[in-house]
Amino acid sequence: xxxxxxxxxxxxxxxxxxxxxxxxxxxxxxxxxxxxxxxxxxxxxxxxxxxxxxxxxxxxxxxxxxxxxxxxxxxxxxxxxxxxxxxxxxxxxxxxxxxxxxxxxxxxxxxxxxxxxxxxxxxxxxxxxxxxxxxxxxxxxxxxxxxxxxxxxxxxxxxxxxxxxxxxxxxxxxxxxxxxxxxxxxxxxxxxxxxxxxxxxxxxxxxxxxxxxxxxxxxxxxxxxxxxxxxxxxxxxxxxxxxxxxxxxxxxxxxxxxxxxxxxxxxxxxxxxxxxxxxxxxxxxxxxxxxxxxxxxxxxxxxxxxxxxxxxxxxxxxxxxxxxxxxxxxxxxxxxxxxxxxxxxxxxxxxxxxxxxxxxxxxxxxxxxxxxxxxxxxxxxxxxxxxxxxxxxxxxxxxxxxxxxxxxxxxxxxxxxxxxxxxxxxxxxxxxxxxxxxxxxxxxxxxxxxxxxxxxxxxxxxxxxxxxxxxxxxxxxxxxxxxxxxxxxxxxxxxxxxxxxxxxxxxxxxxxxxxxxxxxxxxxxxxxxxxxxxxxxxxxxxxxxxxxxxxxxxxxxxxxxxxxxxxxxxxxxxxxxxxxxxxxxxxxxxxxxxxxxxxxxxxxxxxxxxxxxxxxxxxxxxxxxxxxxxxxxxxxxxxxxxxxxxxxxxxxxxxxxxxxxxxxxxxxxxxxxxxxxxxxxxxxxxxxxxxxxxxxxxxxxxxxxxxxxxxxxxxxxxxxxxxxxxxxxxxxxxxxxxxxxxxxxxxxxxxxxxxxxxxxxxxxxx
Amino acid sequence: xxxxxxxxxxxxxxxxxxxxxxxxxxxxxxxxxxxxxxxxxxxxxxxxxxxxxxxxxxxxxxxxxxxxxxxxxxxxxxxxxxxxxxxxxxxxxxxxxxxxxxxxxxxxxxxxxxxxx
Numbered sequence: 060x061x062x063x064x065x066x067x068x069x070x071x072x073x074x075x076x077x078x079x080x081x082x083x084x085x086x087x088x089x090x091x092x093x094x095x096x097x098x099x100x101x102x103x104x105x106x107x108x109x110x111x112x113x114x115x116x117x118x119x120x121x122x123x124x125x126x127x128x129x130x131x132x133x134x135x136x137x138x139x140x141x142x143x144x145x146x147x148x149x150x151x152x153x154x155x156x157x158x159x160x161x162x163x164x165x166x167x168x169x170x171x172x173x174x175x176x177x178x179x180x181x182x183x184x185x186x187x188x189x190x191x192x193x194x195x196x197x198x199x200x201x202x203x204x205x206x207x208x209x210x211x212x213x214x215x216x217x218x219x220x221x222x223x224x225x226x227x228x229x230x231x232x233x234x235x236x237x238x239x240x241x242x243x244x245x246x247x248x249x250x251x252x253x254x255x256x257x258x259x260x261x262x263x264x265x266x267x268x269x270x271x272x273x274x275x276x277x278x279x280x281x282x283x284x285x286x287x288x289x290x291x292x293x294x295x296x297x298x299x300x301x302x303x304x305x306x307x308x309x310x311x312x313x314x315x316x317x318x319x320x321x322x323x324x325x326x327x328x329x330x331x332x333x334x335x336x337x338x339x340x341x342x343x344x345x346x347x348x349x350x351x352x353x354x355x356x357x358x359x360x361x362x363x364x365x366x367x368x369x370x371x372x373x374x375x376x377x378x379x380x381x382x383x384x385x386x387x388x389x390x391x392x393x394x395x396x397x398x399x400x401x402x403x404x405x406x407x408x409x410x411x412x413x414x415x416x417x418x419x420x421x422x423x424x425x426x427x428x429x430x431x432x433x434x435x436x437x438x439x440x441x442x443x444x445x446x447x448x449x450x451x452x453x454x455x456x457x458x459x460x461x462x463x464x465x466x467x468x469x470x471x472x473x474x475x476x477x478x479x480x481x482x483x484x485x486x487x488x489x490x491x492x493x494x495x496x497x498x499x500x501x502x503x504x505x506x507x508x509x510x511x512x513x514x515x516x517x518x519x520x521x522x523x524x525x526x527x528x529x530x531x532x533x534x535x536x537x538x539x540x541x542x543x544x545x546x547x548x549x550x551x552x553x554x555x556x557x558x559x560x561x562x563x564x565x566x567x568x569x570x571x572x573x574x575x576x577x578x579x580x581x582x583x584x585x586x587x588x589x590x591x592x593x594x595x596x597x598x599x600x601x602x603x604x605x606x607x608x609x610x611x612x613x614x615x616x617x618x619x620x621x622x623x624x625x626x627x628x629x630x631x632x633x634x635x636x637x638x639x640x641x642x643x644x645x646x647x648x649x650x651x652x653x654x655x656x657x658x659x660x661x662x663x664x665x666x667x668x669x670x671x672x673x674x675x676x677x678x679x680x681x682x683x684x685x686x687x688x689x690x691x692x693x694x695x696x697x698x699x700x701x702x703x704x705x706x707x708x709x710x711x712x713x714x715x716x717x718x719x720x721x722x723x724x725x726x727x728x729x730x731x732x733x734x735x736x737x738x739x740x741x742x743x744x745x746x747x748x749x750x751x752x753x754x755x756x757x758x759x760x761x762x763x764x765x766x767x768x769x770x771x772x773x774x775x776x777x778x779x780x781x782x783x784x785x786x787x788x789x790x791x792x793x794x795x796x797x798x799x800x801x802x803x804x805x806x807x808x809x810x811x812x813x814x815x816x817x818x819x820x821x822x823x824x825x
Numbered sequence: 826x827x828x829x830x831x832x833x834x835x836x837x838x839x840x841x842x843x844x845x846x847x848x849x850x851x852x853x854x855x856x857x858x859x860x861x862x863x864x865x866x867x868x869x870x871x872x873x874x875x876x877x878x879x880x881x882x883x884x885x886x887x888x889x890x891x892x893x894x895x896x897x898x899x900x901x902x903x904x905x906x907x908x909x910x911x912x913x914x915x916x917x918x919x920x921x922x923x924x925x926x927x928x929x930x931x932x933x934x935x936x937x938x939x940x941x942x
Contacts, residue, residue: 619855619934620848627844653831661831668842668861677853684857687839691864694832695871699881699896703871703905710912714860721919722853725926731850731933740848748841751869752833758873759829766874768899772882775898776889784882784891784898785905793902800906807913811920 060101062117062131062184068094069177073170080166088156088505091169092149095176099145105133106142110529121190126247132186134250135533136315139383140183140308142530143390147304148176150509154398155296157505158405168208168294175201179305183312188237188247191313195233195277198306199226205301206293218292221596225276225286233273233313239266240320252320267321270313271330278310278364281338285593288357295401298353303360303393308386311367315382318538323374328460332372336468338365343475347575348582352400352410352483356393359436359479362472363389370454373465376542378454380535384548385447387531388435388517392444395432395513396483399425402506403487408496412482417492421499424507426488431514433484435521437477437568438561441550443521445561448473452557470564477568482575524548624743631747638750638757657697664690675728685715702785832872839865850934852922859918863911867904874900 060068072094080087105115119129133141152172159165178197185191200223207219241247243260257263274280279287290302301307314331321327342361349355363385370382402425403418404410419426435444451469458465501507520527528547535545552558571578614625664687671683688711696704732740771788779787789797839861846858874897882898884891929936 620850623844623847653828657828658831661835664835665838668838671857671861672842672845680854680857684860687861687864690835691868694868697878698871698876699879700871700901700904701881703901703908706905706908710908714912714915717916717919718856721923724923725853726851726931728851728853729933731935740845744841744845744848747844748837748839751840751865752837755833755836755869755872756829759875766897766899768874768897771898772891772895775891776884782884782886784884784895785901788898788902789905796906800910803910804913807917810917814920814924817924 060098062115062133063119063129065098065101066131066177066181066184069098069173069180073173073177076169076173077166080169085156085160087165087169088152091173092152092156094173095145095148095152098180099142099149102133102138102141102145105138106530109133109135109138109533116186125189126187126241126245127189128187128248129190130186130248131184132250133184134537135530135535136312136383136537137183139387139530139534140305140312141180143387144176144179144183144305147300147390147394147513150394150512151296151300151398153505154299154401154509155294157503158296158401159294164208168205171201171204171208172297172300175205175301175306179309182309186249188240188249191249192230192234192237195273195309195313196227196230198301198309199223199230199277202226202290202301202306205297206290208294208297209292212292215292218286218289222286222290224600225283225596229273229276229283232269232276236266236269236273239269249316249320252317254320254322257320258324263321263324264326267324267326267330270317270321271334274310274313275334275368276310277313278307278368279338279361280310280334280365280368281341281361282592282595284338284342284361285591285596287361288354289593291351291353291357295353295397295404298357299394299397299401302357303397304390307360307364308367308390311364311371311382311386314368314371315379315538318371318374318379319540322371322538328372328374330372332369332465335365335368335370335372336465338362339369339472340365340468343472343479344582346479347475347571347578348585350412350579352403352412352415352487353397355412355479355483356397356400359476360389360393362476363393366451366469366472369465369468370451371538373454373458375454375457375459376535376539376545377450377457379538379542380531380545381447381450381454382538383531383534384443384450387520387527388443388447391513391517391520392432392435392442395428395510395517396436398506398513399429399432399510402502402510403499405506406497406502407499412486414493414495415487416490417488418499419488420492422488422501422507424501424511428507428510428514429488430484431518432510433480435514435517436483437480437565438473439565441518441521443517443524445521446524446548446550446552448561448564449552449557452560453555456556456560466560470560470567473564474567474571477564478571478575481568481572522550524550624740627747628743631750634754635750638753660690660693660697675730677722677725677728680728681715681718681722684718685711688714700785702783828876829872832868832876836865836868836872839868852926852934855934856915856918856922860911860915863907863915867907867911870900870907871904 072091076087076091079090083090108115115133117129117131121127121129152169155168155172156165159168162168175198178194178201181194182191182198185194203219203223206222207215209215237247239262240252240257243262243266244253244256246252257266260266276283276286287302287307291298293302339362342358342363342365346355346358346362349358367382367386367389370378370385400410403415403422406422407415407418409415431442435442438444438448451473452466455465455469456462525547531548532544536542616622667683667686667690671680671687674680674683688707692704692707692711695701695707771784771792774792775781775784775787779791781787781791843858843861843865846854846861849855849858877894877896880892880895882891882895882901
């Protein structure tokens with residue numbers, strides 16, 4: 060199966076899901092699970108060739124002149140992510156079928172779900188930054204739809220909007236950064252980006268900043284971490300899939316992808332390391348303050364995302380390899396824990412850690428899954444999480460700068476993580492059985508299969524890491540192509556400093572675990588939501604709405620003349636600005652060749668215009684308008700436009716007649732506006748007139764383009780068989796314009812007739 | 826003074842007078858202002874391509890192309906269309922205001938802000 064086919068199959072599954080739900084009912088999920096399962100298989104068979112050094116690529120032209128290609132590339136990193144997306148996707152699709160059983164909008168859920176899955180696949184497989192950006196935004200959009208799936212609850216809608224605004228706002232920054240990179244080096248193919256040219260470019264700090272904002276918002280890095288706990292309003296399968304295993308890793312993935320191109324500069328290292336480090340400590344700390352299982356897991360996810368970013372920032376080959384291993388370990392255990400949390404919620408009706416207890420007898424399989432996953436989370440031998448954690452510590456110890464600080468921060472993040480793992484493993488399952496909203500029971504196979512498979516996989520890979528060694532080595536080679544291949548993963552690293560730190564974090568975690576209730580109270584009493592970055596988001600949103608209301612009050616007055624004045628001032632002002640800055644030749648008011656009769660007509664028109672504007676008599680102003688009109692006809696006549704002169708005379712005569720007919724039905728003039736208002740309008744009008752006069756003079760004396768009328772003059776007789784060129788243009792070359800003109804007249808005539816008729820009927824009715 | 830300068834002054838005066846009348850609250854002034862603005866725009870396009878005294882873009886009987894230096898036919902065609910359309914617009918506006926005046930009973934545009942009768 061080609062990668063393009065894989066994407067199309069995924070999007071196709073999304074498209075047919077709603078219709079399928081109507082026919083297949085409760086079998087929908089089972090049937091649709093086959094799609095990600097098949098895709099997973101198609102990616103599994105790509106692993107062996109990749110490990111042998113063959114990277115599959117596909118390239119389809121999309122909009123080549125915009126440097127946009129659909130180039131797909133299954134290198135180690137992309138393949139690792141694709142396997143996670145499709146593998147966990149299959150388990151979650153199966154799980155969701157039971158979790159949302161009987162939900163009337165299950166079909167719509169699968170539409171969003173598979174739309175997300177395929178976008179995410181496109182994101183990780185894209186080798187073109189613009190294509191990646193498009194998929195990136197698609198994942199934000201589908202995430203929005205999934206968080207707000209329960210759209211009748213306003214907290215869901217607010218959380219969905221918050222996630223959307225934060226991630227899409229970051230997406231806009233990313234787009235600008237990507238475009239800057241493209242115009243700096245002339246290519247957007249990730250595998251061809253020249254790192255040196257980018258890093259020495261004068262705009263490099265801006266590109267880096269914009270790309271980092273995109274990656275940090277997507278991966279919920281401090282201070283943008285607040286949207287991720289909010290996203291827990293989504294159904295639990297969505298939280299497990301999007302907001303722990305896949306989408307939130309997109310930012311980390313992008314950073315990893317761009318490491319060869321943008322990385323290894325002091326700016327990159329300090330920005331990425333500090334933000335990642337702050338995120339992991341803040342996330343771990345906040346996780347201790349929660350009672351809701353999903354919120355605990357969400358904050359722990361923030362912590363892990365911070366760790367991954369932190370490792371990318373350290374940038375050594377060792378740290379990058381640790382990042383890949385830790386990413387895989389986290390996806391497996393966090394997916395399992397989220398799904399298990401959903402199963403507990405489903406079975407008992409609550410997710411409150413304080414209320415839960417003694418579930419091990421009623422839910423043995425879920426208990427087993429959670430124990431295994433929590434062991435991996437805490438980094439106990441022999442889970443995969445242990446190997447990941449050892450590598451993270453090794454990476455921190457070997458940090459190129461301030462290894463003590465790096466190690467300390469890691470320890471500070473991992474101690475609460477161990478305590479959280481212990482809380483999750485012990486509290487709900489052991490101790491006395493408690494009163495719960497529902498009697499607990501083990502869910503159907505679809506609901507325990509997912510967590511169990513994922514957590515057992517975490518154990519198996521911990522015992523036999525050689526199974527994924529080749530793939531993971533290829534994945535870290537994407538980020539550090541020049542580095543020697545990392546040593547093979549082993550279940551046991553021997554007695555070294557990293558092991559000592561592991562033991563220290565376990566001991567510290569145990570201590571925190573026993574002090575957990577006091578800590579939780581103290582952290583939640585800080586009321587971080589009152590002054591944290593989430594509050595900043597609320598203030599910004601409220602401020603924007605206030606500004607919009609203020610602007611509406613200012614601009615939308617409902618008075619025609621205010622709109623008119625505003626438009627004229629804006630257009631006239633911009634025109635004047637363009638004239639002042641752009642005109643190459645200023646008009647010369649040199650002595651002229653003016654004939655006396657031409658001057659006389661001009662003076663007459665000006666006088667008539669002034670009279671029309673000043674007079675208090677309706678008849679006088681209509682007459683003055685007529686004088687202007689016939690003056691225009693004379694100008695046409697003087698300067699070689701007899702057809703125009705003729706038309707203008709007829710039309711002007713008709714206009715005056717219409718006005719005179721209507722005049723006595725229309726109100727007399729009254730002085731309605733005040734003197735200052737009139738003076739202001741005189742000022743605006745005179746300024747506008749001056750701008751237009753100057754525009755004309757500058758235009759005439761600065762011909763920007765050669766006239767295109769030569770074609771019509773040459774082809775009028777040979778092509779149009781007419782000797783009056785204006786006529787030929789109207790009825791032949793530009794006949795469609797004339798048709799439009801006739802249509803306008805016809806519509807106006809219909810409108811006039813309808814208005815007059817309506818007036819008569821109303822009149823008789825009264 | 827050159828030809829273009831004269832016409833620029835005329836056009837400027839027409840724009841200023843037309844705009845001033847459109848900014849008034851009286852409905853009739855609004856329509857007359859609209860008419861003046863239409864004249865100004867037609868003249869602007871006509872003058873913008875350059876003026877030629879007295880030589881219409883016509884092809885003599887014996888030739889297939891007009892003599893060099895005739896007036897620009899394209900601007901004339903555009904202006905011709907514009908004259909007719911602005912006439913249609915003007916007549917429609919006059920009738921609309923006539924009806925609106927019947928319904929509202931005030932010469933003041935500010936009295937026409939509501940959609941209710």
